[in-house]
Structures are given as C-alpha cells and as structure tokens.
Amino acid sequence: MRYVVGLGCRRGCALSQLRDLLLHTLALHELPLSALTGLASSQHKQAEPALLQLASELQIPLYWLSPAQLHPYDARLSQHSELSRQLTGSAGVAEASALAQAESLTGSRAKLLGPRQHNASATCAIAVAPSMEPA
Numbered sequence: 138m139r140y141v142v143g144l145g146c147r148r149g150c151a152l153s154q155l156r157d158l159l160l161h162t163l164a165l166h167e168l169p170l171s172a173l174t175g176l177a178s179s180q181h182k183q184a185e186p187a188l189l190q191l192a193s194e195l196q197i198p199l200y201w202l203s204p205a206q207l208h209p210y211d212a213r214l215s216q217h218s219e220l221s222r223q224l225t226g227s228a229g230v231a232e233a234s235a236l237a238q239a240e241s242l243t244g245s246r247a248k249l250l251g252p253r254q255h256n257a258s259a260t261c262a263i264a265v266a267p268s269m270e271p272a
Contacts, residue, residue: 139174139243139266143235144188146178146259152187152194154258159191162254162261173197177238179207179225200238207233215252229253235264243268 142162146155163170176192178185180201192199207227213236214229227233231253239247247266254261 139239139268140168140172141174141235141239141242141247141264141266142176143231143233143238143253143262143264144176144178144191144259145230145234146182146185146187148185150185150187150258152190154256155187155191156194158254158256158259158261162263165254166250166263168263170195170197174242175200175238177202177234179204179227179230179234181225182230200234200241202234202237206237206241210236213249215249229260231260231262232264235262239264239266242266
C-alpha cells in the first residue's frame, strides 16, 4: 500500500502548525511517519516555506500538482471550497492532492482514509492506494 499526504495551507503558515497537523492526522489513522510515500500539494503553494521545510525535515518527497491534475477529483472530496477552486483549480487542495498523487504513483484507484483534518492555518488528508508491484 502507498500512503500519500495531501496538504493545503494559508499563506505564511508556520512549520509547527503543518507538522502538528500531520502528526495528529497520522495518529488518528494509526500510521507511522515511515508509512508515507510522499507529500503533495497544489503547485499554487510552491513558494510556501513551511511546505518545503516540512518535506526537507521529514525527508519525504513533495509533489506539486497542477489545476488540471487536481480538478478531476472534486467529486470525491468530503468538502468543497469555492475560494480554493478559484485559487488552485480544485475545490479542496489536501484531499485532491492526496488522491491525485497516490493514483499517479501506483496506477491504482486511491481512497481517502477519512475526511480532511484541519487547524487554523492548514488542511491535511491521507490517501491510500495499492501498489502495483509484483508479489
């Protein structure tokens, strides 16, 4: 199984807020950090230092997804934001990013482990997809 975390955040989000939300979400689903294959977010967030710092600190690849990659997942999101759609092309960055990147890495249909988690500055969702590796 491949687990991908999708992250969204407000401009200027603190690294501690992202890290705490990620650790909370992992604990909620009883997953260790070592289970993660990657982090993903909208390419609209490429300049956010906290996202870059988190990936570097955890030594986990961070993938940037375009509006064209995120938009097809809108129907599978637990919540929809018109503001997010206007800014990123997707009605929800965290869930769409997690789903899109998990499917891109595995070639299999991904599913969310649950609805996105959030704090005042960030959102976090985890998607899982079966690996297509031979047994």
